Amino acid sequence: MKTYSISEVAKKLNLTVYTLRYYDKEGLLPFVERNPNGTRLFKESDIDALKIIECLKSTGMPIKGIKTFIDWCSDGDDTLQQRYDMFMERKADVEAQMEELKKTMAVIEHKCLYYKTALEAGTEEIHKSNKISMTQ
Amino acid sequence: MKTYSISEVAKKLNLTVYTLRYYDKEGLLPFVERNPNGTRLFKESDIDALKIIECLKSTGMPIKGIKTFIDWCSDGDDTLQQRYDMFMERKADVEAQMEELKKTMAVIEHKCLYYKTALEAGTEEIHKSNKISMTQ
DNA sequence: TCAAATCATAGAGCTAACTCGAAGTCTAGT
DNA sequence: ACTAGACTTCGAGTTAGCTCTATGATTTGA
Numbered sequence: 001m002k003t004y005s006i007s008e009v010a011k012k013l014n015l016t017v018y019t020l021r022y023y024d025k026e027g028l029l030p031f032v033e034r035n036p037n038g039t040r041l042f043k044e045s046d047i048d049a050l051k052i053i054e055c056l057k058s059t060g061m062p063i064k065g066i067k068t069f070i071d072w073c074s075d076g077d078d079t080l081q082q083r084y085d086m087f088m089e090r091k092a093d094v095e096a097q098m099e100e101l102k103k104t105m106a107v108i109e110h111k112c113l114y115y116k117t118a119l120e121a122g123t124e125e126i127h128k129s130n131k132i133s134m135t136q
Numbered sequence: 137m138k139t140y141s142i143s144e145v146a147k148k149l150n151l152t153v154y155t156l157r158y159y160d161k162e163g164l165l166p167f168v169e170r171n172p173n174g175t176r177l178f179k180e181s182d183i184d185a186l187k188i189i190e191c192l193k194s195t196g197m198p199i200k201g202i203k204t205f206i207d208w209c210s211d212g213d214d215t216l217q218q219r220y221d222m223f224m225e226r227k228a229d230v231e232a233q234m235e236e237l238k239k240t241m242a243v244i245e246h247k248c249l250y251y252k253t254a255l256e257a258g259t260e261e262i263h264k265s266n267k268i269s270m271t272q
Numbered sequence: 273t274c275a276a277a278t279c280a281t282a283g284a285g286c287t288a289a290c291t292c293g294a295a296g297t298c299t300a301g302t
Numbered sequence: 303a304c305t306a307g308a309c310t311t312c313g314a315g316t317t318a319g320c321t322c323t324a325t326g327a328t329t330t331g332a
Binding site: 016018019022026037038039062063064 | 318319320321322327328
Binding site for chain 1: 241260
């Protein structure tokens with residue numbers, strides 16, 4: 001079965017070898033096997049697992065929370081409910097983040113317009129008729 | 137003109153007084169005035185500025201980047217172009233974040249379904265017929 | 273055979289963004 | 303007059319997530 005070295009995996013996933021070793025140290029990669037002299041041999045499925053780890057990370061989940069999930073995976077079917085609940089919670093969290101980003105975007109776009117107008121007028125004064133500077 | 141104490145502002149914006157003092161220390165609040173004995177007096181417009189700061193923060197902008205913007209604001213019309221460019225960049229960044237979140241969401245939803253099915257079957261084996269464990 | 277590359281571990285160092293403790297000032301109420 | 307509470311500064315401490323250095327083993331190509 002084909003395996004990959006730590007630097008190959010790092011390149012594939014756009015991470016550093018330091019980060020991968022750090023993940024391992026934190027208990028995120030208990031499934032990665034070693035050859036007799038200790039070198040890590042990443043299987044295709046390990047890379048898939050790392051993609052899930054990256055996905056969870058991108059939801060803002062801390063390393064410790066991801067470790068809990070990895071531990072549940074090792075524990076087998078007894079933890080299916082916990083894992084389901086965890087993903088449902090992630091889903092709700094990401095939905096909330098999307099809502100937040102939309103609000104942020106509305107403010108940013110307003111500012112883009114504000115500065116476009118100011119830039120065309122050559123001065124911010126154009127907005128200061130009855131309101132205040134940075135707040136528009 | 138009505139002003140607010142640091143703890144009132146903290147409450148209003150759901151920040152701590154520590155955070156507000158930290159922002160000030162980092163140069164994010166040069167516009168906040170003081171009374172003769174040194175106590176900060178926040179104006180309504182200062183609170184609006186803080187909202188913009190929070191908005192920039194929620195785009196993932198670091199404190200130092202926000203400080204640069206605040207400095208530009210103090211510099212006046214000469215920096216309108218920079219400020220416009222900065223908000224356009226923030227806009228592009230937030231758009232990219234939204235795309236990323238969508239991809240993340242797709243994976244998370246897939247996992248929700250995966251675990252829903254496994255849970256109903258009472259075992260993860262249901263998914264292992266021709267594929268591998270955590271990767272589905 | 274030897275130098276370069278890649279792997280390993282342990283543990284130190286770094287950065288961002290807070291978070292807090294110490295010590296002191298000021299104001300308001302009893 | 304005195305205590306409580308809110309304000310100040312300075313600087314130390316905390317946490318997360320890397321990031322790197324030192325040291326050593328192993329492999330690989332000239």
